[in-house]
Amino acid sequence: MSAQSTAHSFKANATGAMADAQLTGNLKAVRQNFIDKRAKAASELPEFEALRENAKEIKNHTLAHLDLYLEKYEAKVTASGGYVHFAADAEEARQITLDICRKVGAKTVTKGKSMITEEVGLNAFLEANGVTPVETDLGEYIIQLRGEAPSHIIAPAVHLNKEQIESDFRRVHTHLDANRDLTEKTSLLTEARAVLREKFLVADVGITGANFLIAETGTSIIVTNEGNGDLTQVLPKVHVVMASIEKMVPTLEDVSQILRLLARSATGQEMSVYTTLSTGPRRKGAFSSEVDAGSREENATKKEARAQARGDVDGPEEYHVIILDNGRSAMLGGEFQDMLRCIRCAACMNHCPVYHQIGGHAYGWIYPGPMGSVLTPSLIGVDEAGHLPNASTFCGRCESVCPMKIPLPKMMRHWREREFERNLNPAIARYGLGLWAFFARRPKLYALSTRIAMKAMRLLGRGKGRFTWLLGASAWTKYRDFAVPEGETFQAKWKRERGVK
Amino acid sequence: MPVESLASPDQPGAAPRVALFATCLVDAMRPTVGFAAAKLLEDAGCTVHVPPQTCCGQPAFNNGDRQTSRDLALQMIAAFEPYDYVVVPSGSCGGMISKHYPELFAGDPNLAGRAERLAAKTFELVSFLTDVLGVTSVSATFEGRVTYHDSCSGLRELGIQSQPRKLLASVQGLSLVEMKDNDVCCGFGGTFAVKYGEISDKIVSEKAVNAQASEAGTLLAGDLGCLMNMAGKLSRKGSAMDVRHVAEVLAGMTATPPIGKVTPDAAAKETTPRGTTP
């Protein structure tokens, strides 16, 4: 079982969210913080569009040869002294993590921000098994204090305001002076830093996600703005990376292309503050022969030789990578493969008019917004998550900003097709659609019936211009008026005025 | 205004034969938009034809009913393929034909070609006038400030943004003021508006606020679905703002009252019992 879902009650979730004035107020930050910045960053890079196309091709190529790259990656990690574990599902991923923790007798693990560990429900599982997970990303730390799931994939606490966070800190950090001043954002940050600093030092295992896994070198990359990820993976004895199969990218050069899109699309930064590469555990020192000065190239060789002789000065003693499938391999080669190009930049939800109104929790599972509306049914089933791909206006803004050019509306439509084929949509909707289709397939009958219907509607609405209530259209008129038709249909009037042309 | 290169691709020298697909909404609700489109096309030197028509199939397509979408697409293809061009006063229906019909029949040896050919000669009205016919101005007058909402499919599927603004700039007496978030969805989304009415309502409410804040007297757009949604919300809020399809203004056909409104005359006429003379 992956993390719990309430996606089936999407409508009720959304209603609750929209009725929460504090939440809808807080959600304004999504629009304010991301949209203009992304637009500016994209417009300032002349090759932005070319990079998108390129990044799409890199990922398409990788996905087409994913098995080969996974093998190559595994071999590289192993050669550098690390361990690769393949987890078919959430349960396996959790168990592998726990086994690693138990082997080293871990009591506390620190965690960098990771959606994958959220997906597999890692924290609750570790806790239930006597290992305390501590989230070290500020947003993740806050929602951990509140016992919540992230509401956004790069800004997990975006649904909260400063005052809410302050009261959580006061509730939990009872060892601190009750009269301290926490009105400034920076004071909240400083406090979180101080509290977390202690945790970093006692952690036995550090768990991070990965933005990319590089097959060529066996490297995992995390991209952060707070630097907490670095401390998470460098200080403890053991570093565990948990990542899903589609994080694979062939080469360092490929990653450098995609990185140019990631931060720009996410936060509008050119690069995030930290881009951290880790390749295997700390290298131990080894005896090395004398190296002479020479050309530049030789100098580089010399440097590397010296490092080998001396060993790394920091880094974990053990390095594990858990590669999670959890339903993704079934997406390969099918209608939803394109979704596996996603680099989790969140641009799609930042630009989504539906997300803006309801926030991330209403979607009911780990991944909100347009990317979640495609991915969630793939991972937990369309029976559970059937609302998500339907709750879109197909405005297409998500696709237009997606750095990986993922055709999100088209894939939501594919989900609707599957639901239709399986009779999963409401009977009333099917019936309405069927009745309409019956007429629409018969142009003569259609022309006649619309002529009569529009005349009748005009009579019904005579002198008014609009209906405030209309039989059979109450789902519309509950919120807005319905215009009274002109009365004659276009085709009838055209025929009358122009004859048949 | 007709440009010199204007000619039927089949018969050089002859006026292009344009089949007007009014869309099911315009056909039923607001024929004025169809007549406005016809006038604009005729002014630009086209001959306009109205083949028997129902719906392009978009509601079925977006609700996952591929079979019905295909049936309706085929019906459209058969009725409209004899003409030089198909012109649609709607970005979303235009996009359905030009972008999605080829998807519906991809890989079908008999129909893919026909779908592609129809797609290639199908255009949204305003982009047809400007991008294909090279029209740069219209001869219409409209006194007042208007604001323009960029409907999603037209904007993002068909790249319609500067074209309507260019033509509106040539309308005598009209001044265009842009509203905040003019490129953000109005919350219509076809059946979304009724299936997820509450969310749709929140989105269109914001749109109404932005439209009103522009202080324009009239809100324009190129898709009747969006227009009915926005007009419905504005009037529910008690706003006096007028809402019209952009073609009505460009064609100078604004005698028909704005969407959801009646002129006092018409109201009086319609409500007077038969046989009594006022």
Ligand code: SF4
């Ligand atoms: S779907 Fe595209 S826009 Fe959305 S998170 Fe993934 S990469 Fe970013």
